[in-house]
Amino acid sequence: MGLLFVESLPDQELFRCGLCEVVIASADAIMSTNFTGRFGAACLMDRVVNTTSSQTETKQMLTGTYDVSDIHCSSCQQLLGWRYDRAFSEDQKFKEGKYVLELSRVVKHGW
Template sequence: MADVIGPRLYSCFKCRNHVALHDDIVSKAFQAKNGRAFLFSHAMNVVAGPKEDRQLITGLHTVADIHCSDCGEMLGWRYERAYEESQKYKEGKVVLEKFKIVKENW
């Protein structure tokens, strides 16, 4: 997927590695430690760190931090497990912090 060329991509702010497609945004209404964040159904060119339980605004979740596969910059996290039924829709999805990604081909 590294060769995806087309409009509305998001890239790592540090190295410009393509990490997500605009069409994969599920929600722009997420909050991260350092400000706004977007929930994506998929991400590319990223690697996940170890899974850990973390208390977030919406409750306890098992998450894995997501890093750029090129430069290693931490970009957000992936929801591995949601303990509350109302939060199950997040499982397998990725949160990318807005200030860590830049728009490409807009």
């Protein structure tokens, strides 16, 4: 197995993986805090780092049908949320390429 490359962020307010504390996202990437995930409160994020994605699946959610991929911490593989790959409804297209970060799976640093 090779070395793990971990990207860092220059920001002071960060989300880190709740298990291994690798950096996942900056507070500046928050687009909305009005989301709910599998494990409770969640945020819609513009960008995340140090994650891997699963295969895309089509899922029916409260706001419509989407193609989504689960995202995991690239260091410890903890499930962190999902990425919207495709929205089937025109009014939900703004979510494409964005991430939902489960707040119970991360810790806040510098807040």
